[in-house]
Amino acid sequence: MGLKGDEFYQQLENDLKQLAGEAKRSDTFTGQLSGLLLLSGPEHPHIREATDRSLAKLRAWKEDESGHTFVIDKDFLKPFLAACESKSTKLTVAALVSLQKQLANDAILHRDVIAVVHALEQVEKLHDEGPQLKLLQTSLTLLQSPAITQNEDAIAAVLGICFRSLANAKNTDSVVSTAAATVRQAVALVFENVLTINTEKNGALAAISPMADAAAGVSQTLSAPGSPGSDASTSNGPLSSHAATAPGSLNAALKLLEDLCVMATASEAMLRWLKAPALPRSFVLDLLDFVLANHATVFRVIPAFEHALLVRISQLLITRLQNLLDPAGEPATHTLELKVVLRVTRTTLKNFYLQLHSKCGVFIEALLAGSAAGCTLWQRISVMQIIRQLCSDAHFINFLCSIYDVPQDSKVKLVHKLVLCCTTTADDNTGFSSGHPDEVAVNAVASLYQSRAHGKDWHMDTDYGQASLEVGGAYLTTVAIDCLLALVSAFEKLTDIAVEDTPATPKAQGSRIPVTTEACTVTMTASWRAILGTLSQLLAHSSGEELILNLLRGYQLCTQACGILDLNEARDAFLSSLCDFTLSAVDESSLQAATSGLDVTSPSSAKGTRGQPPDIHRSQSGKAEAGEGMILTPKNVQALRTLFNIAHRLDHKLGSSWVLVLGNLNTLDRILHSPRTTTQEVSAGPAGSLPADLAILATAADQLFESTSRMSTDSVENMLTALQTVSNGSIPAAAAQPGPPKLFALGRMVETLLFNVSRIHSLWPTFLNHLMEVLGNQKVAVRIAGLDALAKSTSGILTRIIKAGPNDPEGQVDESAVENMLVASIESLYSEDDYEPDIRKGLLRIILQILQRHGEQLTAGWLPMLRLLAKVPQGDEVEVIGLAFQSVQLLCSDYMSSLSFEMLQRSLEVAALYGSQQMDMNVSLTAVGLLWNASDLISKLHSKLPLEAVAADSSSPAPSPSFKIDAVQYEELIRQLFGALQGLSTDPRPEIRNSGMRTFFTVVVSQGAKLTTPVWDELLWEMMFPLLHTVHHISATSSKEEANPEVLGKLRGVSVKMLVHHSRNSEQKQWDETLVLALAGMARLLKSHLPLLLTFPAFAEGWEDLMKIVESSMASGRKETAMAAIAIIASTVQAHGSSRVLTHAMWKRAMQALHVGIQAAACPGTIVPLQARLDLVSAISQMQVSLHEVFDSSDFLQIFGWLETFIKHPVGQDDPPFLSGTLPAVQKAALGMLPTFLPLQLPDLWPDLIMTVLHITDPSLLESTLGHDGCSPRSHRTGLSSFSMEKVVDLLLQLYRDHAPWQAKATTFAAVISSLGQCMALRYTAYAQDLWRVAAGAFNAVIAAGLPAVNIAFVNQETSMPEEAWPSLAEAYRLFLLGSGEQPEQLPSTPSNLRNGMLPASPSNAKAYLSNGPAALDQHHLISGDSRNSLKAASHPVGAAVTEPSEVDSDEALGTSVSQMDAELEAAVLDTLTETVLVSCANMPSESRQQLVSIVDQGLERGRARNIPNSAAGSRYTHLCLRKMYVLCSRGAEASGAQLCLLQVAQITLPIFLARCDTILKAYAAVIRAGKDGLDAMQTDELLCVLEILATMSISSAVADAALEGRRHLQALTEVRRKREDHVEQGRERTHLFALYSGLCLCTSTRDVRVSQLLQDVLLAVGEELQLA
Secondary structure, eight states, X not given: OOOOHHHHHHHHHHHHHHHHHHHHHHHSHHHHHHHHHTTOOSOHHHHHHHHHHHHHHHHHHHHOOSOOOOOOOHHHHHHHHHHHHSOOHHHHHHHHHXXXXXXXXXXXXXXXXHHHHHHHHHHTTOOOHHHHHHHHHHHHHHHHSGGGTTOHHHHHHHHXXXXXXXXXXXXXXXXXXXXXXXXXXXXXXXXXHHHHHHHHHHSSOOOOOOGGGXXXXXXXXXXXSSOTTSSTTTOOSBGGGSOOOOOHHHHHHHHHHHHHHHHXXXXXXXXXXXXXXXXXXXXXXXXXXXXXXXXXHHHHHOHHHHHIXXXXXXXXXXXXXXXXXXXXXXXXXXXXXXXXXXXXXXXXXXXXXXXXXXHHHHHHHHHHHHTSTTSOHHHHHHHHHHHHHHHTOHHHHHHHIIIIISSTTOSOOHHHHHHHHHHHHHHHHHXXXXXXXXXXXXXXXXXXXXXXHXXXXXXXXXXXXXXXHHHHHHHHHHHHHHHHHHHHHHHHHHHHHHHHTOOXXXXXXXXXXXXXXXXXXXXXXXXXXXXXXXXXXXXXXXXXXXXXXXXXXXXXXXHHHHHHTTOXXXXXXXXXXXXXXXXXXXXXXXXXXXXXXXXXXXXHHHHSSOOOOOOOEESSSSSOOGGGOEXXXXXXXXXXXXXXXXXXXXXXXXXXXXXXXXXXXHHHHHHHTOTTOEESSOOOSOTTSOOHHHHHHHHHHHHHHHGGGGSOHHHHHHHHHHHHHHHHHHHHHHHHSSSSXXXXXXXXXXXXXXXXXXXXXXXXXXXXXXXXXXHTOSOHHHHHHHHHHHHHHHHHHHHHHHHOOTTSTGGGSOHHHHHHHHHHHHHHHHTOTTSOHHHHHHHHHHHHHHHHHHGGGOSTTHHHHHHHHHHGGGSOOHHHHHHHHXXXXXXXXXXXXXXXXXXXXXXXXXXXXXXXXXXXXXXXXXXXXHHHHHHHHHHHHHHTSOTTOOOOOTTSOXXXXXXOOOHHHHHHHHHHHHHHHHHHTTOSSHHXXXXXXXXXXXXXXXXXXXXXXXXXXXXXXXXXXXXXXHHHHHHHHSOOSBOOOXXXXXXXXXXXXXXXXXXXXXXXXXXXXXXXXXXXXXXXXXXXXXXXXXXXXXHHHHHHHHHHHHHHHHHTOOHHHHHHHHHHHHHHHHHHTTTTOSOHHHHHHHHHHHHHHHHHHSSTTBOSOHHHHHHHHHHHHHHHHHHTTTOOHHHHHHHHHHHHHHHHSOOBTTOOOOOTTOOOHHHHHHHHHGGGOOOSSOGGGHHHHHHHHHHHOOGGGSOXXXXXXXXXXXXXXXXXXHHHHHHHHHHHHIIIIIISOHHHHHHHHHHHHHHHHHHHGGGTTOTTSSHHHHHHHHHHHHHHHHHHHHHHHHHTTOTTOXXXXXXXXXXXXXXXXXXXXXXXXXXXXXXXXXXXXXXXXXXXXXXXXXXXXXXXXXXXXXXXXXXXXXXXXXXXXXXXXXXXXXXXXXXXXXHHHHHHHHHXXXXXXXXXXXXXXXXXXXXXXXXXXXXXXXXHHHHHHXXXXXXXXXXXXXXXXXXXXXXXXXHHHHOOSOXXXXXXXXXXXXXXXXXXXXXXXXXXXXXXXXXXXXXXXXXXXXXXXXXXXXXXXXXXXXXXXXXXXXXXXXXXXXXXXXXXXXXXXXXXXXXXXXXXXXXXXXXXXXXXXXXXXXXHHHHHHHHHHHHHHTTOO
């Protein structure tokens, strides 16, 4: 390797110094002694001197800065040349090393090369190993130098040195081996220089010259300028700087080649050019092989060498080959030479068959002769090895075919002979040719292949001598098989080249024979039977894995070649034979029909013997099904893989042969899915996984179908047709197996479709045709499998199209067309009448699956899908309808927003069809909900457009997912939707029509604001009101009979019937519910859109129709309809009453309708349900709240009348019983509503309102028969009870006292007092009721509130003065305090509930009315202190000890408490009379005063005449009346102004009082006379009370005069009394005692101390008045 400039010169200086040092050591004594011993003179000093001169020259050049180049001339080389000529080993080696460096750096000039060569020849004479080895290295370097390429003699000299070193027997082994390698390299360098020179001369490789011009080319080359000696001597510069123009190397190479051929002829003469002895022939032949193999271009490019090849070398080889392969010779002695000759022959044929041309046949014939059976085994093996290498060259085989096999007149078919040679050799050694296969031989061959696979190939040199004859024969068979496989591979390669027409040029081959289809066809036609016979026999009897792989590879290549060449017979024969070794025998019956039409030649027809059946182990029998399990051998596995490879390679050529491939694949699928299938390998995978071989097969099978995407359309169609054939053949067996059938061929068809979506239009008809066959199968499981396949295919195709990118093949497909094709196919299948119901259900599931997975991307598929879904409701299969409706539901809920206008219409039609179908109620109900949702969607789609959007042309393209509809489209859709809902609203099934009705009105209400006038007109007069009339008519005329319940089924033999609620157990009740919904819908509509509806001229007629229906519904007596009718009015009034939207005519008509309803609802024994009546009351309230501002007097009076009616008749026939102490619901609601109707804006109505209440406060309206506890035996069927009237009294008091103006109070005072008096009179007929107590308390409050108003009216001289107030007042007091003269039906001393230890049932008992009173009235405040004290004093007579009971029974205490409270209430009423009425009676007529005072006086007699329970009867009430008379008499001291009436009352009262006292005194005197004094305690107490009052009472003079009128003697006495001074000072007197003096005297004889004492006090008072005491 060359060095850089400075580095090289530095190294050169070092070499010179080393050389000088070695020469110096040689001049020493030791060196000279060594020289003497070596018989050499002292020649080294000149070496040292030359070295010094060279060093000096080199140093001078270094010091010179002129920059010129240093030249190594002959003087500079002298020390090195001299050292080579010396006999010193060290000096020689050092010199050779330095010269080698200089040669490597091209530093030696041309003219100095000869000197260097001569120096090397001198070194050759040395026999030491070191100089010899260095000499060989330097010679090789010299040959590499450009300086020697022009010098033929120098090349010959150097080559001679190398050859002589190799031939010298005295050299050591290392020198010989190095010399052999050097010779090889030197020869190679010579030929490389030839090629280099030729390239530089011509600019490129010259074309191969014709053989006739070879000699002329050589002569021209040798005589060309630049031959040795022409200009070599004139070149003084470095050899590398000159272009090589001399042909020295070319001549040298030719002469070298000639000498090699001479040596190869076994001549032992000295070589003239090389000047070297002959070398061994084997070495020379090997060297010749090396040259031909590595420098083939020289023999192709240069004519001289081509000529030498054709004339000299080929003749030499043919001769030697024929001699060596002669069976008559002694081949054992030529073993090595034969190997070399065969090798050179192989090289010659492979590299130069184009040049040799016809001579190739001679070589091949010689080789075939050497492989004949008569030759030795070693020779046959050697020849077959060469043939194997030759057969591996496809272009060489093509050359032989073109020259020898293709021409029809050719007598020698070399390629066919090669095939027969291989097959014959294999068949003979394995016994196949004799019909007795040698299994041992086959196994031995398999073992050799297995060893080769493990890197232990069998070698002739090492293994043949130790191997047995059988092993040798096995190896021969192996080589023959290799040759056959090589030929097969060459055929296949040539076929590919011929078909593709893009052949590759053979390596280093100048030209080639064109590869034609004709040549390939001729060759395969002639040879395929022989090849198939041998391969099939070997494969049938072999079990070695590696051998099987190679044989199957041969199968694959042959099949591929035959298929490509359209040799269908050969192709099918190979496929059929291959299938015998796969799985076809597992179920051959399934493929018999499929393969019956194929003309297949079996292996037996090719060889005359039938191969053995495939080596497949079965668990039971020779014909196993997939479910029985199998053990697959490696042969089966590899055969299947080969079959897959063939299918991949010949996809476009298989045609009908796909049946063979796919039949095996179908069987493989069944086997792979069998849980008992395994292989002979040891599985290392996880538990439950497939063995590796099976996994590989499964993957290979999958890859076959994946690769269909790269196949042509015709190929895929053929494949699908074959799959159809296989599937039809396998269906019967698959259906017979237990469990779901495994239709693998059908599944593979689906996979094929999915991998070829880009051309689905061409493939789908085949699949659909087969699918129809599957769906028509009688087995349900088979049909299900077909449906699954259809589902997978459609979903997969759509998925791939959707996910495909723009650059993917699937992305180029028209998605809309594919969608339409797929869905239309499903539609057509559904329309078939021959299919079973399970098919239709399966198809509908597929539609649902498409919607679920691809609904968002569907475009053209909607139309056939909707057509299909529209067909389903026409049938009568419930399950089918339900399944189809799932798709409709999904469509309407998720995808309707993305549909076009036309598809929206279709979808609404479909939804309506499912709503009207009669088979599945749930479907119909859900369909109604879908229509409801659709209305919202339509509204949203319409709202996306601007308000001024103009209707678009109907021919506009389909909308995008962001779809919008214009106004025209919106109206069409909404009309269609309303029509569908109207139809559903009259469905015969109540659930459906109710849902439809509800949805219909809901949609109308929600969409009403967007509807135009034409739509409203159509909606109101063509849909809504006709629908309302229809439903009302059917509801009124339908049957009332209870319908028989539907039978749901049987349980344990007993029919199970549907439970129907009693409110829906008849046709009329069911239609009533629909009518209710219709009326409720109308109510919502009026509430939301009444202002809009009023703009329509015809709405007044509609309102009239509606009110008629409302009237009829309220009067029908059916609860729900009545309530719904009432709700229309109530909700409408509530929503629009305050806003003045309702016109006067409308609400007047509404009130008229209410009046009709109330007349039916508020009458005795009404049939209108309770809730309806409550709603009526509520409606009245709502009308008042909303319309009170527009009401007039007649409206209020009508409402008052309604409420009065409801309060009087609150109970209907069907009302539930209510407990005592509670109000009927209607009555309670009406009573609660009355206080809200205060006529604040119309005060003139106050009397009417109060009179309305008074009409109810009439005891005669109470139930005729009352129990002691106030509960009617008929549970208050008439509705007005004592308790309810108590509430009325409370209400009356509230209105009168708290709200009514004074004018109304004055006007109604008489009526109110009269009514309350009637109620208080119940004290004597229904004492146990609290009504009289409540009335008494209210009576006191009314007097307190109304009497001032009455007086004001008299004072103001009102036009209508309440003259009747005073008689009514007197009558009321008389009824309560004295009674009407009627005796009660039962007057127990204590109420029954009190005797039982219970308070009255009514929440307002006497104590409550005394402590709280009606309307928070405290009755205790109405009793004056004097009266209360009087009552207390009356309860405890004078002298009586007042003691508190320590222990009192609880019942007695409760009764006593109630009696005390009743007494206090009575006292309060009496107190009101004396302290309120008779105090404010200035406007009262005298007669009325007289009546009132008489009532108090008559109270003294009531205790004797009437026994009133729990009253202040007897002595206590008498005492109270006496004291009240005393109070009345004591007044009148102020006899002017407003107090004048007090005097008048006192004047009226005193005579009556004195008469009463006189009567009491005389009665007691009579008792005294009778001797019964003290026996009547009541009489005694009464007397004591009178005496006590008389003892303390003093009156005014004006009052006393009224008592003394007509008694002149007393008047005179009184006049005398009044004239005294003390009388004037006191102003009061006791002169009234004069009138009682006689009675007092009569009682003086009493024996009662108390009477005597009080009587004494009274008489003393009389004496004081007379001034006697």
